[in-house]
Amino acid sequence: AQSVAQPEDQVNVAEGNPLTVKCTYSVSGNPYLFWYVQYPNRGLQFLLKYITGDNLVKGSYGFEAEFNKSQTSFHLKKPSALVSDSALYFCAVRSPGGTASKLTFGTGTRLQVTL
Amino acid sequence: DSGVTQTPKHLITATGQRVTLRCSPRSGDLSVYWYQQSLDQGLQFLIQYYNGEERAKGNILERFSAQQFPDLHSELNLSSLELGDSALYFCASSAGTTQETQYFGPGTRLLVL
Numbered sequence: 001a002q003s004v005a006q007p008e009d010q011v012n013v014a015e016g017n018p019l020t021v022k023c024t025y026s027v028s029g030n031p032y033l034f035w036y037v038q039y040p041n042r043g044l045q046f047l048l049k050y051i052t053g054d055n056l057v058k059g060s061y062g063f064e065a066e067f068n069k070s071q072t073s074f075h076l077k078k079p080s081a082l083v084s085d086s087a088l089y090f091c092a093v094r095s096p097g098g099t100a101s102k103l104t105f106g107t108g109t110r111l112q113v114t115l
Numbered sequence: 116d117s118g119v120t121q122t123p124k125h126l127i128t129a130t131g132q133r134v135t136l137r138c139s140p141r142s143g144d145l146s147v148y149w150y151q152q153s154l155d156q157g158l159q160f161l162i163q164y165y166n167g168e169e170r171a172k173g174n175i176l177e178r179f180s181a182q183q184f185p186d187l188h189s190e191l192n193l194s195s196l197e198l199g200d201s202a203l204y205f206c207a208s209s210a211g212t213t214q215e216t217q218y219f220g221p222g223t224r225l226l227v228l
Contacts, residue, residue: 032214043117043205044219051214090158101209102148102171103217105158 002027004093006106013081013113021076021109023091033074034092034103035065044090050074061085081113118142119220121206127226133194136223140187140208146170147189148209148217149181153202164189165211196227 003026013019025031032051036044048059055067065076074091088110092103118141128134140147149161151174160173164183175181178196183189193200203222209215 034216036219043119043221045117046216046218049216101146102160102163102173103150104160107157
């Protein structure tokens with residue numbers, strides 16, 4: 001069974017500082033990893049994904065994530081946080097194979113960026 | 116805007132009732148997924164359809180059913196509703212291969228009173 005852990009319920013960071021939102025995963029085989037963001041009363045917006053290749057993945061709004069196979073992690077990062085980045089962030093994993101491809105989500109991490 | 120549309124946006128109903136949630140995938144996407152988001156369960160996968168056929172099932176209750184029509188839109192039917200069914204229901208779509216990103220609709224917020 002595949003699973004995702006987001007160990008922090010909330011991350012607080014000052015605007016302009018770097019941010020990291022942590023994610024670890026468990027899956028059989030090579031993982032497909034995703035980050036989504038959810039703003040209040042909105043759906044999930046896709047940020048970035050890792051399928052294969054370079055371990056550093058760049059995504060929307062200046063976000064990037066680093067895939068670390070040995071640590072089974074896929075942490076989300078941004079060099080300089082903005083107040084508008086405040087939202088709920090979800091890490092998700094999918095195991096490869098066929099066309100049955102459900103996403104398993106973590107519990108979410110609330111990012112609070114303050115001035 | 117993801118290109119995935121869901122109707123209605125909000126739904127208020129009573130226990131024991133039946134409701135239907137509708138989803139239109141992005142143009143060209145063959146896979147439709149349904150997810151439930153609740154405070155206690157988080158985001159949970161319910162069911163996937165691919166080109167009209169059920170492809171995968173998750174934690175979907177027997178009271179719930181879904182289908183995907185020839186025009187690829189999908190409906191999620193929830194019956195004998197209970198208070199605990201109150202949640203946000205998301206539809207997502209993808210082209211269909213495993214590497215494809217799932218794009219989510221804005222969701223339907225269901226409140227069962």
